[in-house]
Amino acid sequence: GNSVTQMEGPVTLSEEAFLTINCTYTATGYPSLFWYVQYPGEGLQLLLKATKADDKGSNKGFEATYRKETTSFHLEKGSVQVSDSAVYFCALRFDSNYQLIWGAGTKLIIKP
Amino acid sequence: NAGVMQNPRHLVRRRGQEARLRCSPMKGHSHVYWYRQLPEEGLKFMVYLQKENIIDESGMPKERFSAEFPKEGPSILRIQQVVRGDSAAYFCASWTGSGYGYTFGSGTRLTVV
Numbered sequence: 001g002n003s004v005t006q007m008e009g010p011v012t013l014s015e016e017a018f019l020t021i022n023c024t025y026t027a028t029g030y031p032s033l034f035w036y037v038q039y040p041g042e043g044l045q046l047l048l049k050a051t052k053a054d055d056k057g058s059n060k061g062f063e064a065t066y067r068k069e070t071t072s073f074h075l076e077k078g079s080v081q082v083s084d085s086a087v088y089f090c091a092l093r094f095d096s097n098y099q100l101i102w103g104a105g106t107k108l109i110i111k112p
Numbered sequence: 113n114a115g116v117m118q119n120p121r122h123l124v125r126r127r128g129q130e131a132r133l134r135c136s137p138m139k140g141h142s143h144v145y146w147y148r149q150l151p152e153e154g155l156k157f158m159v160y161l162q163k164e165n166i167i168d169e170s171g172m173p174k175e176r177f178s179a180e181f182p183k184e185g186p187s188i189l190r191i192q193q194v195v196r197g198d199s200a201a202y203f204c205a206s207w208t209g210s211g212y213g214y215t216f217g218s219g220t221r222l223t224v225v
Binding site: 045099102105 | 116118143145152153154155156157160168203205207214216217218219
């Protein structure tokens with residue numbers, strides 16, 4: 001079946017450190033890939049997306065590239081801030097279906 | 113243009129009571145999804161509704177859970193005879209029916225005591 005696997009958290013970094021949160025997927029076909037962010041006590045916000053292989057999604061300094069050969073969509077940021085502390089979810093969705101299939105989420109803690 | 117509004121934000125129920133969770137979608141959105149998030153887990157799809165229709169309820173437990181999205185008013189997720197295992201955050205998302213962007217509400221955190 002289709003699934004998303006994320007690296008376990010929490011991930012704890014110091015401010016200005018480089019961030020990578022790994023996401024790999026299993027899918028029969030070519031889904032669109034998403035990263036959502038959930039700040040404490042809030043709902044989920046779409047952070048970025050990529051709809052086909054080699055696409056790069058980017059927003060607020062975060063980037064992720066759709067790698068079909070490694071079935072991955074790793075989230076990166078060059079210099080994290082305390083305000084980036086949140087839970088990050090990787091998800092996939094097929095155009096022919098409306099459901100998002102979610103990873104378990106990775107909690108990110110940034111220390112000043 | 114207000115976002116997706118969910119209420120209440122926090123709900124405490126005793127075992128055996130009923131829980132009603134409300135979701136008002138964004139203006140112009142006629143598609144609503146409900147997801148459940150158990151502690152330390154990702155979101156699990158529960159049900160997908162359009163106005164007056166349930167499109168897909170494959171993620172919803174067969175008993176005690178029901179959902180509706182009437183022609184007028186918010187979408188309601190109803191949980192009868194709640195048990196401790198129902199304690200979770202319930203998120204609603206709305207969509208226009210095209211494109212990629214769902215808009216999520218802030219969720220209702222249900223605690224069953």
